Amino acid sequence: MRGTQTDVTARAQREVFASAWLGGWLDVVASEALPMNSYPVDERQTHVTSKSTPLWQSVFIWTAANALGVAVAMPLSVLIPLLKIFPALLVSAVVIGIPIGLFQWLALRRRIQVSPLWILTVFLGLGVTAFLASFFSFGEDETILALSSLYTLAGLIIGLLQWSLLFRHFRRSFWYPLSSALGLGIALWVALVTNLLNANGSFALALGILIYSVVTGVTLARLPAASPPEPAHAPDQPA
Incomplete structure (x- = not known):
């Protein structure tokens, strides 16, 4: 023992x-x-880890996680045209979303014992957004405002899915879905307004990852940890 x-x-x-x-x-x-059950989940550990990690370090790790996820997803994108038996939007959501969700989950595990379901959140968020875009014909309008709004919607849906796994660990976690929507929407808006997508696609992608990661990473790092549950007191024993 x-x-x-x-x-x-x-x-x-x-x-x-x-x-x-x-x-x-x-x-x-x-x-x-x-195994996850090899040690007890103690909410008080969230406080300790949060205080021991500087803001810049937390944002750096979160940015690296998103960058690594995109880096893994890019070579896997060659599978999209090969898997013709599945809808292209579904394959794209899986290929892009699963690696990003995986690396985000690994980064978060340094601070909280977040559910492995996090790995599916980006994939599901992209899938739902793609379905809504095709159902309501959002993708037909290619103006900067329309495309930025679509990415803002994607960020909001992804953020809400991830919030469902965060709110048990943090107070005021409702800020996270808003930061996710804002981060992804601004990232595309900047790339379109500056014409970076046409001038230098790689730089536009890197800048988009940075903008999204900073906005969401700062929000995550600033969320106050949920208070640990009060220990249960044993009833008084009769004399």
Whole structure:
């Protein structure tokens, strides 16, 4: 029993003080190999991790997670025209959304024990947005305002799905869906207004990732952690 408690304490210390650089990423990935039930989920750990990580470091990790997700999704995009038996929009949502959701989840696991369902949120959000766009013919209008509004809607839907997994861990988490909508909408608006998509697509993509990641990352880092539940008191024993 004592050995188990020692392992739990050592693991908690490693998660709290893990570096935000390469060592931190290796620690996160390695920790996923262990069962989630191998240590208790303690909401108080959220407070400790939040306070031990500077804002710039949290935003950097969140930005790196989104960038890595996009980097993995890009070579996988060659599968989209090959899987013709499935709708192209569905395949695109899976290929783009799953890697981004996965790396976001890994980054969040440094701070909270968020559900693995997070991995599906970007995919589902993109899928719902694509369905709404085709059903209501949103995609026919290619003006800057229309396209930016469509991406804002996608950010809102993704943010709401992710909020459903966040609100148990944070107070005032309703700000997160708004930041997701704002971040994705502004990212595309800047790329269109500056004509970066035509001038330099790679730079436009990098700038979009940065804008979205900073807006949502700062919001995540600033959300106050939910208070741990009050310990239950045993009833007084009769004399």
